Amino acid sequence: MTTPFTLDGEQRKWCAELRTLAARQLRPLAGPEAPGRVNRPLVRALGELGLLARVLPSDGPVRAMDLCLLRASLAQECTEAETALALQGLGAYPVLRFGTGEQRSRWLPEVVAGRAVAAFALSEPGAGSDAAALELRAAPDPGGDGWRLTGEKCWISNAPGADLYTVFARTGPAPRAAGITAFLVPGDRPGLGGQPLEMLAPHALGTLTFDGVPVGAGDVVGEVGGGFRVAMNTLDLFRPSVGAFAVGMARAALGAALAHAGERRAFGGPLKDLQAVSHRLADMATRTEAAALLVHAAAAAYDAGEPGIARRSAMAKLFATETAQYVVDAAVQIHGARALQRGHLLEHLYREVRAPRIYEGATEVQRTIIAKELYRAADVYGGE
Numbered sequence: 001m002t003t004p005f006t007l008d009g010e011q012r013k014w015c016a017e018l019r020t021l022a023a024r025q026l027r028p029l030a031g032p033e034a035p036g037r038v039n040r041p042l043v044r045a046l047g048e049l050g051l052l053a054r055v056l057p058s059d060g061p062v063r064a065m066d067l068c069l070l071r072a073s074l075a076q077e078c079t080e081a082e083t084a085l086a087l088q089g090l091g092a093y094p095v096l097r098f099g100t101g102e103q104r105s106r107w108l109p110e111v112v113a114g115r116a117v118a119a120f121a122l123s124e125p126g127a128g129s130d131a132a133a134l135e136l137r138a139a140p141d142p143g144g145d146g147w148r149l150t151g152e153k154c155w156i157s158n159a160p161g162a163d164l165y166t167v168f169a170r171t172g173p174a175p176r177a178a179g180i181t182a183f184l185v186p187g188d189r190p191g192l193g194g195q196p197l198e199m200l201a202p203h204a205l206g207t208l209t210f211d212g213v214p215v216g217a218g219d220v221v222g223e224v225g226g227g228f229r230v231a232m233n234t235l236d237l238f239r240p241s242v243g244a245f246a247v248g249m250a251r252a253a254l255g256a257a258l259a260h261a262g263e264r265r266a267f268g269g270p271l272k273d274l275q276a277v278s279h280r281l282a283d284m285a286t287r288t289e290a291a292a293l294l295v296h297a298a299a300a301a302y303d304a305g306e307p308g309i310a311r312r313s314a315m316a317k318l319f320a321t322e323t324a325q326y327v328v329d330a331a332v333q334i335h336g337a338r339a340l341q342r343g344h345l346l347e348h349l350y351r352e353v354r355a356p357r358i359y360e361g362a363t364e365v366q367r368t369i370i371a372k373e374l375y376r377a378a379d380v381y382g383g384e
């Protein structure tokens, strides 16, 4: 039976297939990489299995629900595969949605096949939550009709080893959001460098340095001065899917906690018979279910073109990432010391679950977005 609040049979079947695929074919490729090194065999496998084509379809709009089901299912079995998939989408979606025909035909088949690695370069040392404060300068090129990029990006996933970057830079004197333009910058452009960063995340992250990197009109993604909209539209799509990643991690942690509470005996019986444990498990399950519902609602609204997408996306990301932190932490507590041993699933999830509360807009940024919308439409808000 299907209701508006459950996945249909087809979706459930696809999720089960994705989990099997992730456990059998992707997890074996998810070995530890050197800091800053993109796991290219894993990205290629995502392409060969046709999963990247579901994220970046060539024959229709990107489906937020597909993206969310993919991310939640992969995350439940293999977070490395989940993140590699998501980063290809995040880096290349601006090209798919706003790029020129030439940009799309040059890059998207390569990204979808997993042969080219994409990255989304928005954050800077001085502009994280306040994205409109970014300072990377696109100055008119004195020797041509394009620009030269000068400055720095920081905490960029897949940097510095990606093949293409969607880069946000300041092209004019207009203040804040109005002066920003998005560019597609191939990784081999002269003047582009960067360093790996060792972060509490298993995927590659790094800095990018731009030393007069030349870009032309053919590299602009969207319109000159329209870069902030490109960034925000991209984040509107990807934020619920960060929530889906979190739901996948919460489900994995809940599954581990349930199994452990059933097997482990203490005080004369299995842990699950202790009320302190059973109530904790009930809370973990309830919050995970609520997070999944919010993620699915945001994705369905996105696909249906409903209004209020920024708010719905923000709510889904906020609630699901905070929930996953709670659930993973509770699962660790139920397991005790063994969960903190290097190599344990929960030790891995405990490290993985922290960053999504910060990237693609910290929890506090999501609250700001929700509150802004609330104040703007306070009269209609309660009516849904």
Ligand code: COS
Pocket: 120, 122, 123, 128, 129, 130, 131, 132, 176, 177, 228, 229, 232, 233, 235, 236, 310, 359, 360, 361, 362, 365, 368, 369
């Ligand atoms: N879709 C389309 N346009 C949007 C938008 C959205 N979701 N959100 C904002 N805009 C537009 C606004 O309409 C406004 O346009 P006009 O000036 O033409 O009216 C412009 O963008 C600026 O909007 P606003 O004044 O609301 O921007 P702020 O500087 O206050 O910043 C937040 C808004 C906080 C939402 C933004 O800075 C943000 O998302 N920060 C987090 C960044 C982030 O996620 N970084 C992670 C990088 S990827 S790991």
